[in-house]
Amino acid sequence: MWFFDSLASGFDHPTDPGRLQLFRIVFGAVVALRFALSLGQGGWSRFAPDSLSTHLAEQRLGPTRARWLAAAYRPALLVRIAAALALATGLAPRLALVVVLGGAAMELLYLKSPNAVRYTLLTGTCLLLAGDLGTGLRIDHDPSNANTWAKCLLVLVTTDIYWNSAWQKLRSPQFRSGLYLARWIHVYGTVRARLPYRRQYAVPGLVLRHAGNLTDRDVRLCA
Amino acid sequence: MRTSVLSAFQIAVTLALTAWMITGFTRLPGRWMRWKMFCRATFSIITLTGTKDGRTEPVNVYDHLSPGSFILGLPQLQAIVDYLVRSGRYDRIDGHGRVLSASGEQRVEVTGSRVVL
Numbered sequence: 001m002w003f004f005d006s007l008a009s010g011f012d013h014p015t016d017p018g019r020l021q022l023f024r025i026v027f028g029a030v031v032a033l034r035f036a037l038s039l040g041q042g043g044w045s046r047f048a049p050d051s052l053s054t055h056l057a058e059q060r061l062g063p064t065r066a067r068w069l070a071a072a073y074r075p076a077l078l079v080r081i082a083a084a085l086a087l088a089t090g091l092a093p094r095l096a097l098v099v100v101l102g103g104a105a106m107e108l109l110y111l112k113s114p115n116a117v118r119y120t121l122l123t124g125t126c127l128l129l130a131g132d133l134g135t136g137l138r139i140d141h142d143p144s145n146a147n148t149w150a151k152c153l154l155v156l157v158t159t160d161i162y163w164n165s166a167w168q169k170l171r172s173p174q175f176r177s178g179l180y181l182a183r184w185i186h187v188y189g190t191v192r193a194r195l196p197y198r199r200q201y202a203v204p205g206l207v208l209r210h211a212g213n214l215t216d217r218d219v220r221l222c223a
Numbered sequence: 224m225r226t227s228v229l230s231a232f233q234i235a236v237t238l239a240l241t242a243w244m245i246t247g248f249t250r251l252p253g254r255w256m257r258w259k260m261f262c263r264a265t266f267s268i269i270t271l272t273g274t275k276d277g278r279t280e281p282v283n284v285y286d287h288l289s290p291g292s293f294i295l296g297l298p299q300l301q302a303i304v305d306y307l308v309r310s311g312r313y314d315r316i317d318g319h320g321r322v323l324s325a326s327g328e329q330r331v332e333v334t335g336s337r338v339v340l
Contacts, residue, residue, distance in 0.1 A: 007237075010230040041290035052287050055306045112289060112299075115260055149233045153240065160244045165258040167248055172262035174325060180261055183323045187266040191293055194285045220328060 003155055006148045014143035020151055021134035024097075024127055028088025031100055031120065035081045038107075041197055046110070047073050057110060069109060076106055090136040097128055119161065126153040182218035265296040269320030271304075271333060273313035282307065282316060297322065297331065301338045308336045 006013040046053045047070035057066040080103025086096035101124045107117045127133070131146030174180040247256035271282040285293055287303045304316050318333040322340070332339045 011233045012230055043290075050310055052303065052306045055309070056302060059302065112292070115258060118255060149237075153237065156237070156240060156244070160247070160256065161258050164244070164247045164256065165260060168257065168259045168262050172259070174264075175262050180264065183264070183266050187268055187293060187323065190268050191285055194283050195293055196286050197290045219323060 002148075003152060006152050011149040011152065012145060013148050014145055015148045015151060016141055017130075017132045017134070017144050017147040018139040018141045020127070020130050020147040020154075021132070021139045023154070024093060024130075024133050025088050025090070025137065025139075027123065027127060028084050028086075028093075028096070028100070031104070031124075032081060032084035032088055035077070035084050035103065039077060044074070044077070053110065061109065069106075073106075076103055079103065080106075090134055090138070093133040093135065094128070097124060097133070100124060101128070119157075122157045123154060126150050126157060129153065179219070186219045263325055264294045265322060265324040266293075267295040267297070267300055267320060267322050267331065269295070269300065269318055269331065269333070271316055271318035273307065274315050274317070275313050282313070282318070296324075297338055297340070300331075300333075304333060304336050304338065 002013070002015050006015065045051070047057065047066075048054065054066065054070060057069055060066075061069065080100060083096045083099035083103065087093050087100055101121060104117055104120045104124065108114050111117060127150060130150035132140070132144065134140060169175045172180075174183075244256050246253060247258070269284055271284055272279050273282040284295065284300065284303055287306075288295060288299075307313050307316060316333055316336045320331050322329045322331045329340055
C-alpha cells in the first residue's frame with residue numbers, strides 16, 4: 001500500500017500527484033463557499049462599533065488589537081474569498097493558499113468552537129508542504145515524489161480526527177449516556193422560538209413530533 | 224545528499240506531528256488535536272428582563288449568540304449581560320432559568336446584572 005511504502009522509504013516513493021492536485025481544487029472550492037457563506041448571518045456586520053462582537057474582542061484581545069482586527073476584518077473577508085477562488089482554479093496556488101490559511105486563522109480570534117477552522121488549517125498546511133500543487137484545473141498523473149509526503153500527512157491528520165474523536169466520545173459520560181443528545185433536543189425544543197436563525201437546525205417538525213422518544217425526564221439522567 | 228537531508232526533515236516533522244497527535248489521547252493540557260465534538264456542553268434556558276428608566280421589557284439572550292449555536296455557558300451569559308448594561312441599553316438585567324452542564328441541572332438567577340448559580 002502506497003502509504004506504508006512511502007513511510008518505509010522515507011517518502012522517497014513515487015505516487016500519483018494528481019490526487020493531491022484534485023484535493024487542492026476541492027479544498028479551494030469548499031473553502032471559497034464557506035468564506036462566501038460567512039458573509040451572511042451577521043458575518044459582514046461583525047465588529048460594528050458598539051456591537052457585542054467588538055465588546056468580546058476587546059475583552060479577549062485588548063482594545064488596540066481589537067481595533068486592528070475590526071479594521072482588517074471586512075477587507076480580509078473579501079481577500080480570502082478571492083484567494084480561495086484562485087486556489088481552486090490554480091492561479092498562483094501556493095500564494096493563494098497562504099492567504100487562505102491566514103483568512104481561516106483569523107476566525108480563531110472570534111469563533112467560540114473552532115474545530116472546523118483547526119481542521120482547515122491542518123489540512124491546508126499539509127497542502128502547503130506539497131511539492132506540486134499543479135496549475136489551473138489540469139491534473140497531472142505521472143508518478144513522482146513531489147506530493148508523497150503531503151499525502152501521507154493528510155492521511156495522518158484525517159485518520160487522527162476519526163480515532164481521536166471516537167476516543168473523546170468514549171471518555172465522555174455525556175456522550176455515552178446520550179445525555180448530550182437528550183439535552184440538545186430538550187433545549188432546542190424549549191428555546192426554538194427565540195432563536196434568530198432557527199431554520200438552520202434541520203430537525204423537521206415531523207421528526208420532532210413523531211420520531212423521537214426523548215422526554216424531559218431524559219435530561220435529568222445522571223451522566 | 225540533498226535528498227537525504229530533505230527526507231530526514233520530512234521524517235522529523237512527521238514524527239513531531241505524530242507525537243502531537245498522541246498528546247490528544249492523554250490528559251495533557253491543550254486544545255489542538257483534541258476533537259471533542261458533541262462530547263460536552265453547557266446549555267442554559269434562561270428568561271431575562273431588562274430595565275431602562277423604570278420601564279421593563281423582555282431580553283432575548285439567544286439573539287446575541289453566534290449563528291449556528293444555542294449552547295450558552297455562564298461566562299458567556301455574563302459577558303452578554305455586561306455588554307447590554309455597559310452599552311446603555313438597560314440599567315439592569317434580571318431573570319432566572321436552568322443550566323444543564325456536566326454537573327447536572329442547576330437553577331440560575333440573574334440579579335442586578337450578576338449571574339448567580
